[in-house]
Amino acid sequence: MLDHIVPTVADVERSIVFYTATLGPLGITQRLDYAGKDGPPGHPDLKGFGKNGRFIFWLRKGETAPGSMHIGFAADSEAMVDAAHVAAGALEIHKPGPQLHYDPRYYAAQVADPDGHTLEFVNKSWQHG
Numbered sequence: 001m002l003d004h005i006v007p008t009v010a011d012v013e014r015s016i017v018f019y020t021a022t023l024g025p026l027g028i029t030q031r032l033d034y035a036g037k038d039g040p041p042g043h044p045d046l047k048g049f050g051k052n053g054r055f056i057f058w059l060r061k062g063e064t065a066p067g068s069m070h071i072g073f074a075a076d077s078e079a080m081v082d083a084a085h086v087a088a089g090a091l092e093i094h095k096p097g098p099q100l101h102y103d104p105r106y107y108a109a110q111v112a113d114p115d116g117h118t119l120e121f122v123n124k125s126w127q128h129g
Contacts, residue, residue, distance in 0.1 A: 002056070003056065004055065004056045004057065004058060005056065005057060005058070005071060006046065006058040006059070006060055007059060007060075007069050007071065007113075007115070007117055008059075008060050008061070008062040008063065008064055008065075008115075009059050009060070009061060009062075009064060009113075009114070009115050010061070010062075010063070010064050010114075010115055011061075011114070012045075012047060012059055012060075012061045014114055015047075015059050015113070015114060015115070016031075016047055016059070018088075018090070018113060018114055019049055019057070019059070019113075020049075021087045021088070021089070022084060022087050022088040022090070022111075022113075022119070023049055023057070023073070023084070024087060025080055025083035025084045025086075025087050026073055026074075026075055026080055026084050026121065027051045027076075027080075028049050028050060028051050028056075028057065028073070029051060030049065030050045030051055030053070030055070031047070031048065031049060032047075032048040032049075032050070032055050033045070033046070033047055033048070034046040034047075034048060034058070044060040044061065044062070045060070045061070046058040046059065046060055047059040047060075057071075064115040064116065064117075066112075066115060066116025066117070067116050067117075067118070068117070069117040069118070070117070070118045070119075070120065071117060071118070071119050071120070072108075072119075072120040072121075072122050073119065073120065073121050073122070074122060074123075074124075074127075075121050075122060075123045076123065077123055078096070078107045078123050080121070080123065081096050081107055081108060081109050081121045081122065081123050082096045082109070084109070084121040085109035085111065085121060088111045088113075088119065090111040090112055090113060090114070090119075091111060091112040092109075092110075092111055093110035093111055093112060093118060094108075094109060094110045095109060096108070096109035096121075097109075103124070103126075105124060105125045105126055106122065106123075106124055107122070107123045107124075107125070108120050108121060108122040108123070109121050
């Protein structure tokens with residue numbers, strides 16, 4: 001299991017706005033800023049997102065590599081997938097719907113964030129929700 005993921009973004013403030021809107025429908029609504037100066041030498045500033053006090057998604061400023069990262073966010077229902085897709089308001093890769101090539105119960109939508117990272121909102125009814 002993953003504990004956290006830290007994508008690099010070109011414009012942190014733009015990404016905070018995007019991810020605040022996009023992750024909200026998934027219940028990921030808590031925010032936390034970590035000052036790099038409080039860590040070991042060279043630690044970057046981080047902007048965290050989480051829920052239930054667990055921060056799993058952090059942004060760091062830097063040079064991006066569009067398409068270099070695909071991030072799948074679990075949704076508790078198909079309605080949550082639909083809501084996150086609408087909230088993202090981003091470049092659509094595929095509309096919400098069953099992903100029959102994986103499993104008929106795999107319901108997902110995929111978009112690109114402002115830096116070209118691909119995001120998938122997914123409900124696997126046999127795993128969660």
